[in-house]
Amino acid sequence: MPAASPSPALPLDAEGILALAARSMFQLFSSMSQGMFLIDRSGRIVWVNEGYRRFLPALGFSDLNQFQGHMVEDVIPNTQMRRVLETGEPVLVDLLTNKAGTFVVSRLPLRQERPDGRGEVIGAIGIVLFDHPQTTLQPLLAKFALLQRDLDEARRELASQRGRAARSGELPRQAKYSFASFIGSSPAAVEVKRHARRAAQSTSPVLLLGETGTGKELLAHAIHGASARAAGPFVTVNIAAVPDTLLEAEFFGFAPGAFTGADRRGREGKFKFADGGTLFLDEIGDMPLSLQAKLLRALQEGEIEPLGSNKLVPFDARVIAATSRDLPALVREGRFREDLFYRLNVLPLRVPPLRERRADIPALVEALGEDIAQRTGEAPPELLPDALALLAGQHWRGNTRELRNVLEQLAMRSDSQRVDAAEVARVLAETGVESIAAPEPLAAPAAGEGDDAAALLRPLAEQVAELEQRAIAAALAATGGNKLAAARRLGISRATLYDRMGER
16 A cells, blocks of 8 residues: 655744745635725725625625725725835724625734845735724723713813812913014024023022013913923912912911801812912012911921911922012012022013114014004005114113003004104104103114214114124124134024124
């Protein structure tokens, strides 16, 4: 009896095993899926299995041969196969809905190995896993519906809490200004923004010093928005606007029934509202001396004691304080605690008045004019060069806030879109702005150029350009022609320096 012939052996090399596994997996997917097709690297459908046949009538085709050869996005609405080709990334599970129904699908890229070892995408495979997801995935969909219901309830509760907080004036805010909101590219403006950005990276208290209307609150918002606490609340207390008798409750909150007329549920204070974020103490120089000791203790210990309570409540808030008053003078006069001053004065930041950055006035006029126009719904007036020069020469005791007031009056009073110096002078005279008779120069004229007042009545852009060129020349001379060092001396980037020198 002849011996039985041996059965063929399986390939033992890794490449052969891999090829066999690929064929087996392909056949398995084709038999178990609800439908499957292949596209080439151009996105053209090159193969469709029998299971996909039942979807064709809904897609507008009668047989597989008619379906093949089309670009995939032309015959399968809402498909994402093109994205798989372009990115080479698979989409393992997704929902596809079109006129053929709703399906759970997978999309896989097909790769061909290259000699350099990197796979090249040569096509993609689309697999319909389930064509009735509502039935097949019922347990998963039920869990999803439960989670969605819980999420909706949480959102409604959060909205309700925010509504109650908003009605009581206690709603914490997020920062609404960034450093880009502080308009200006003058050396003074660049310097204060540089220091403010550095302060944003710290957790120490910041003390903003400067006249009223210089933008201290704007910088406080910007510091918070650029800090690690940006996702937390930004809470403001304007000390000058709160009666002295209410400040303690405003800061620390109060226990139920702490005083006559108090809310029976009690109330949290601004320190607790700012937990995890930033507390902005505006006009800190107006704080009553009797409350300064409690504020100092809260800052040192990181805990507060609500009014009428004997319990200490911890908090975690970064403090930014601001004042337009002379705090060292108040300390000398005994009207501000010296220890509290040192506690707040860790990162002092002086915000320059507008008269120290006159070169920023044209940009401020443009930005404020656009904001006024958005609020009023009318186009902002165009200020002629002599009008801008007149504005640049003022003292601006109220700084940017006063400049805005003047521009609002010009927008309301002007009968023309073009405003000249005479019209600006009339508004300045009526509002009591200083130095309206003759505008001050943006910078002292260089020696030998004369100081004729007529030289100041030239177009403002021309004067600013001349001033820039003189400043650049002086910086280059001082640095021996080193442009990088000159740019640093001027507080601008090297690219800006090249731009101003016309070397771009």
